[in-house]
Amino acid sequence: MYCTWKLKELKDELKKRGAKITVKKADLVERLESYDRNFNFGNQSPLASQSQAIDVPAVELYQDVNSSTIFPKITKKHIQCYFDRFNTNISDAVKLYESRYLLILRSTTFAEDTYLKGFCKASMKQLQYEVNIKLNNDGVPEEATCECAAGEGKEAHCKHVAVVLVAAENILKEKIILLHEVSTSQLQTFHKPTKKNYATPLRASRLPSKRDIHNIVYSPYLKQNPYFDKKAFQCRFQSLILNIHTHRCP
Ligand SMILES: [Zn+2]
Known part of the structure; x- marks a missing residue:
């Protein structure tokens, strides 16, 4: 049936089916026939697939x-x-x-x-x-x-x-939609204390400890500190102020 077709018609038809195009007419006819036999080899021309897609807005x-x-x-x-x-x-x-x-x-x-x-x-x-x-x-x-x-x-x-x-x-x-969730979509559930502490806050000096802590003074007020050494404190204070640029300590 393709033998009666003109060369240009044959080429156009092959192009539509996404097939290779050669010069010889006999080859083109043979190729078209084999495309017909094999249902276009599962290929669909770009033109055909475009017409099947729906028109969507931008x-x-x-x-x-x-x-x-x-x-x-x-x-x-x-x-x-x-x-x-x-x-x-x-x-x-x-x-x-x-x-x-x-x-x-x-x-x-x-x-x-x-x-x-x-x-x-x-x-x-x-x-x-x-x-x-x-x-x-x-x-x-x-x-x-x-x-x-x-x-x-x-x-x-x-x-x-x-x-x-x-x-x-x-x-x-x-009014809800279930979308795919990535691992960070929800707040982490670990690193949270499982028990809440409702007891009164303890003084640091009364905290249970295995160490001998009789010499440690917890009071932040210097005057209440019986071990307070005024001279040593002044020395340290002076040193801190003078070396404030080089010090990293507070
Ligand atoms: Zn699908």
Whole structure:
């Protein structure tokens, strides 16, 4: 069938499929036929994948979702309805969401539609996938796309899309969102005394000690100190003042 095609048509068709282009017409025809036999070798041309992606607003327009963000009323029913079309259950996604697999959730409103952008951790790999979802005014998911292998096209129904939808539903209903936590997200729980001391403060001189402490004077007042040596004190004081630049002592 390709034998009747012109050289330019053949080249254009091969370009579309992301195939190599050579000069000989016979080679081009053979290549096209083999691409047909092998379903394009799993490749999709950049043109085709672009047309499958949904149009989303610019990244700058998105804002982080919090309890005061205005959303269309998205419910668990809406989410289940969307996934029922693909015979998918969202219970796995709820578990993933509760295990804090969602990294970021942002949203924006554009031409009466609400767009959600979320980043979800992959469950088995050290990866994160970007999820884009378009919601209509009633909170029904219209289009969704995900970066993962299962999330191609405009009607992605992978677990990452479900996690983002469940998170949006949760923040609307409970006003809380469970995001992935880093190790410093919560205050440390160690280095805190487990017992509180309610006893009256003890004088230092009455503290239990094994050492012989009869000679030590705890009183900060010099006059009450029977061992106070006035001359020695004056000497020390003078020395401190004179050598204040070189001293590190207080
Ligand atoms: Zn996905």
